[in-house]
Amino acid sequence: MKLFPTLRLAALVCGFAVAAHAQDLSSFEKRITTKVLPNGLTLIVCERPEAPVFSYFTIVDAGDANDPDGQSGLAHMFEHLAFKGTKDIGTTNYTAEKVALDKVEQTYAAYDEEYRKRVGRDEAKLKTLHAAFEVAQADAQKYVVPNQFTEIAEANGATGLNAQTSLDDTQYFWSMPSNRLQLWAYMESDRIANPVPREFYKERDVVMEERRMRTDSSPIGRMVEQFLATAYVAHPYHRPNVGWMSELSQISATEAAAFHQIYYVPSNIVIAVAGDVKAEEVMPVLEKYFGQIPTGPKPEEMSTVEPPQIAEKSVILKEQVQPLYLEGYHKPDYRDPDDAVYDAIQDIFSNGRTSRLYRSLVRDQQISAQAEGFSGFPGNKYPGLFAFFAVPNPGHTPTEMRAAIHKEIDKLKTTDVTDDELAMFKTRARADLLRGLGDNQGLAEQLAIYQMRYGDWRELFNQLKKIDAVSKADIRRVANKTFVDTNRTYAMVEFQPPNPGAVQQTQGGAQ
Amino acid sequence: MNRTSFHCTSSIPTSFSKVCHPERSAKGATSKDLLFARIAVTLGLAVLLFPQAGHAQQAQPWTQIPIPPLHPFHPQQPKRIELKNGLVILLEEDHELPFINGSIEIRGGSRDEPASKAGLVDLYSDAWRTSGTASKDGDTLDDLLEAKAAKVETGGDVDSTSVSWSCLKKDEDLVFGIAVDLLQHPDFKQEKLMLAKQQAAASIVRRNDDASGIAEREAAKLVYGPNSPYTREPELATIKAVTLDDLKQWHDKTIVPNNIIIGVEGDFDAAAMEKTLRDVFENLPRGAAWPKPAGDFSGPKPGVYVVDKTDVNQSNVNIVGLGTLRNNPDYFALSVMNEIFSGGFGSRLFQDVRTKQGLAYAVGGGYGASYDHPGMFRVIAGTKSATTVKATQSMLAEIGELKTKPFTEDERKRAKDQVLNSFIFNYDTKEKVLAAATRLEFYGYPANFLEKYRDGLEHVTTADLERVAKKYIDPSKVAVLVVGNQQEFGTPLTELGLGKPQAIDITIPGAPQQGMGAPGNDGGEQ
Structure with missing residues (x-):
């Protein structure tokens, strides 16, 4: 997840001599306006008038970790739905379309009920029900103006239009010429308040293709899915955020609407705008549009906490691809006082050609083509993993990767890191923060994420205090606490030739 | 110069056909699903559309929203300086942040390497930086630069190679000095060439693991031909054939001022920067112009x-x-x-x-x-x-x-x-x-x-x-x-x-059937 590309954007309080540039917290205090609307939605406006453009970033504090049981992939599915238009956009006649869409849901529910029968499913009836569902979809389709929402945005100069869903949250973003700010506010607020689940079941097919691309047909995707399913027993981090195919393929628009009802409430959303905007001019415009979103209670927090792991776990995949190695250790979430210590370990282990894993595994032992350790996988909002990933060189095995990584971990536990290593981490964190400030989209993203996660965007800058406080002893302490055998899960991909029978059958080209 | 398609995902990529270089280092791991995959748009600019004016029958509130005129904006074009020896300099001041970023682009790339040594330019651009200069080896440079959160990197592409740098303004003299030193006094080392060969071999044996990577590669071969300079792949045999002398010769052949364009952007004074660059480059002798592609x-x-x-x-x-x-x-x-x-x-x-x-x-x-x-x-x-x-x-x-x-x-x-x-x-x-x-x-x-x-x-x-x-x-x-x-x-x-x-036969010549065995240490001429 992305809470900490932010590590690079860490903080700036006692940073460089940048007086001439005024890129410190107090300068941002002057350029940033925050407002919590009566309905609970938080708005951030950051003035950066370098060019007549702006970028926005909407973060909804709900991701696929919030998918109800049996509906994995729902948060991501809803994200796709958020581009299908509203009661005004994407329809020729919403009143008539609503009737038709209700009929789609009724016919789908009838079909689905029959489909899920374990005993006594009537195949003929199932066919009839499916035909009725098809007819209802065709009827609803008559009112659709396909892709009108995105077309309006793109015709008005939207660039980098996209959205993403992780297990932790859902994010929407694009950039536009600054004279389109009001148009954007209208569109974004309308789709948050009034999304319409049109073309839902075709979009579900699209998302199933996305799963085939990212997971089923990708060796690394398959490995990661099995790894997480093994590492987590109770917490929803064990599920793929695109969803299990069986569940994804049975999600209904009714379920998506229920998800929206619970999680797309203003108090669960932060929206940041950065660019050629004046807060005094745009804030009233934003209030007018975003203030209309109906209020709702802040969703209940999850009760599940992953229990401590009590034994090492593993998953071995035999694949017709070159070998890979991945291991992970449970760690606390981003609010933990030691969070910056994990960032330090990540930096010292993985950042560039001075990093320990590069120098040891790649440069000196020459057993890996790539080796890294990283904090917060698959997310940071809840306790994630500190993971290590290595790509063996030809002639070398995952087992060798594992041994070499453990040797480096042991060193970290028993010997202090050097002064230079620690200083390098802190210097790079400052510089990376500074580098990130010259980009509207990056700024909007960081401000929105920090506001959501800490309740105050200033934490983006204040992080540096925590980074500066990291000591050598902290690193040893955290390494000794975290990197223990019983807290470890690993995945190996080992080469296995394809089934020779299968190869023979298909070698002659298709018939 | 075609720098569109080389984004290695770090951490856990969902797919990869090219093994990442360590300097493109770890971000937080991501596990995200995007609304749609951005497909490289091959023709020009961003791709966008317009509302269908035709068929909506109900009210269209968005059409009533005023669109005021855009604030006037005339981006300053870079200052262009052409030296007598043909070297071109482009300078773009940008005082928002205290950084300076520069790139030295050099004509000649992988399409110009001999077929029997396919992969030469990749190996050259890897080993160039990791070997370092006559006065400071590559590992020393790593320590020096990373301590200042600065970068100097070398790169290779289909039609160019490059030296680029990025640093805080206060470190510009040191960091630019290293970039120039790499250009003028490289010290190609056998051990770093071997390391580059290992990484190249790892990429080669993994290139059939990712289906979209196969498709991209084979599609290009269908269009340009399997032996075209634009599509031929480095093979275990062709990277093995590359010697240290090949790297040196490539360097001497390409590093001539009339094949070089330097672009610098950031927090500097253009007149002062121009003087710095003139002092370094003005007296280099003109060399043979790089041939136009055929x-x-x-x-x-x-x-x-x-x-x-x-x-x-x-x-x-x-x-x-x-x-x-x-x-x-x-x-x-x-x-x-x-x-x-x-x-x-x-x-x-x-x-x-x-x-x-x-x-x-x-x-x-x-x-x-x-x-x-x-x-x-x-x-x-x-x-x-x-x-x-x-x-x-x-x-x-x-x-x-x-x-x-x-x-x-x-x-x-x-x-x-x-x-x-x-x-x-x-x-x-x-x-x-x-x-x-x-x-x-x-x-x-x-x-x-x-x-x-x-x-x-x-x-x-x-x-x-x-x-x-x-x-x-x-x-x-x-x-x-x-x-x-x-x-x-x-x-x-x-x-x-x-x-x-x-x-289409995509068998990798010389690669073992298993996931192991193979080149390991036989990167080349020992």
């Missing part, structure tokens, strides 16, 4: 080609043909045609294959144009095995309809609005202004090419669209490539009516 571009042999991959449940379908050059006077009309065909959510291809039929998540492509050789016409989609033929037929139908389905005035207007309303994003940052100017300089295009492009687009008519579609689109000349699991196709590829599918 080559025979006849396009693919039409037909259906297949790579069978039994561990996937989705087919990568690529329909390919030969594209064009950007200096083609029809480039503007082709750009608009592209927008209509595959440019965004509202494009014909996206609307049909993804939105209407739900056949693919990733769908896109276009009639490509490169700066100094013909680009590729490439239309791609990823669809489940069982709908391989259906999706391919839809893609072929959309291609065919470019010639038969008249372009409407509405389509033309939407395409133009998309491009023109987002045009500012071509130059909304100083980095983009400099990058665009450097690119045009490198390929010898006029400095006002972007403005000409915008003007050109404004004047494209539906008659122009019809004319270029007739002239350039020829469904009888395309090749269809499918990388997928043939047993699951259901409908055979012969249903496409393009003849018997021809299997």
Whole structure:
């Protein structure tokens, strides 16, 4: 997840001599306006008038970790739905379309009920029900103006239009010429308040293709899915955020609407705008549009906490691809006082050609083509993993990767890191923060994420205090606490030739 | 200079065909699903569309929202300096942040290396930086630079190599000094060449693990030919053949001032920077000009080609043909045609294959144009095995309809609005202004090419669209490539009516069948 590309954007309080540039917290205090609307939605406006453009970033504090049981992939599915238009956009006649869409849901529910029968499913009836569902979809389709929402945005100069869903949250973003700010506010607020689940079941097919691309047909995707399913027993981090195919393929628009009802409430959303905007001019415009979103209670927090792991776990995949190695250790979430210590370990282990894993595994032992350790996988909002990933060189095995990584971990536990290593981490964190400030989209993203996660965007800058406080002893302490055998899960991909029978059958080209 | 397609995902990539270099280092691990896959748009600019004015019957509140005039904006063009020895300098001041970023671009790239040593430029650009200079070896440079959160990197591409640097303003003297030292006093080391060969070998033996990577590579081979300088792959044997002397010779041959363009952007005074650069480069003697690219571009042999991959449940379908050059006077009309065909959510291809039929998540492509050789016409989609033929037929139908389905005035207007309303994003940052100017300089295009492009687009008519579609689109000349699991196709590829599918052999010469064994330490001449 992305809470900490932010590590690079860490903080700036006692940073460089940048007086001439005024890129410190107090300068941002002057350029940033925050407002919590009566309905609970938080708005951030950051003035950066370098060019007549702006970028926005909407973060909804709900991701696929919030998918109800049996509906994995729902948060991501809803994200796709958020581009299908509203009661005004994407329809020729919403009143008539609503009737038709209700009929789609009724016919789908009838079909689905029959489909899920374990005993006594009537195949003929199932066919009839499916035909009725098809007819209802065709009827609803008559009112659709396909892709009108995105077309309006793109015709008005939207660039980098996209959205993403992780297990932790859902994010929407694009950039536009600054004279389109009001148009954007209208569109974004309308789709948050009034999304319409049109073309839902075709979009579900699209998302199933996305799963085939990212997971089923990708060796690394398959490995990661099995790894997480093994590492987590109770917490929803064990599920793929695109969803299990069986569940994804049975999600209904009714379920998506229920998800929206619970999680797309203003108090669960932060929206940041950065660019050629004046807060005094745009804030009233934003209030007018975003203030209309109906209020709702802040969703209940999850009760599940992953229990401590009590034994090492593993998953071995035999694949017709070159070998890979991945291991992970449970760690606390981003609010933990030691969070910056994990960032330090990540930096010292993985950042560039001075990093320990590069120098040891790649440069000196020459057993890996790539080796890294990283904090917060698959997310940071809840306790994630500190993971290590290595790509063996030809002639070398995952087992060798594992041994070499453990040797480096042991060193970290028993010997202090050097002064230079620690200083390098802190210097790079400052510089990376500074580098990130010259980009509207990056700024909007960081401000929105920090506001959501800490309740105050200033934490983006204040992080540096925590980074500066990291000591050598902290690193040893955290390494000794975290990197223990019983807290470890690993995945190996080992080469296995394809089934020779299968190869023979298909070698002659298709018939 | 074609720096579009080299983003290695760090941490846990969802796929990779190229092993990442460590300097593109770890971000937090991501596990995210995007709304759609951004497919490299081969022809020009961002791709966008317009509301369908035609058929909405109910109120359209968004049409009532005022759009005030945009604040005037005239990005400052970089200062251009041409030294007597032919070296060109472009300087773009940017005082927002205390950083300086520079790049030294050098003509000559992998298309110019001998076929028997394919991979030479990759190895050169790796070992150049990791070896270091006569006074400081590469490891020492790493320590020195990283302690200052600075970078000096060398790179190699199809038509260029480069030395780039990035640092805080206060470190500019030191960091720029290292960049120049690398240029003038490299010290190629055998051990670093060996390390680069290992990494190259790791990439080579892994190149068939990712289906979309196979498709991209084999599609290009169909268009340009398997032995073309644009498509030939480094092999275990060709990287083994590269010697330390080859690297030195390549360096001496390419590092001449009249083959070099230097672009610097950031927090400096242009006059002072000009003096610094003149002092370093002005007295270098002129050398032989790098030859213009040549080559025979006849396009693919039409037909259906297949790579069978039994561990996937989705087919990568690529329909390919030969594209064009950007200096083609029809480039503007082709750009608009592209927008209509595959440019965004509202494009014909996206609307049909993804939105209407739900056949693919990733769908896109276009009639490509490169700066100094013909680009590729490439239309791609990823669809489940069982709908391989259906999706391919839809893609072929959309291609065919470019010639038969008249372009409407509405389509033309939407395409133009998309491009023109987002045009500012071509130059909304100083980095983009400099990058665009450097690119045009490198390929010898006029400095006002972007403005000409915008003007050109404004004047494209539906008659122009019809004319270029007739002239350039020829469904009888395309090749269809499918990388997928043939047993699951259901409908055979012969249903496409393009003849018997021809299997492409993607065996990696010299690679062991197992996941291990092989080159390990036999990177080359010990």
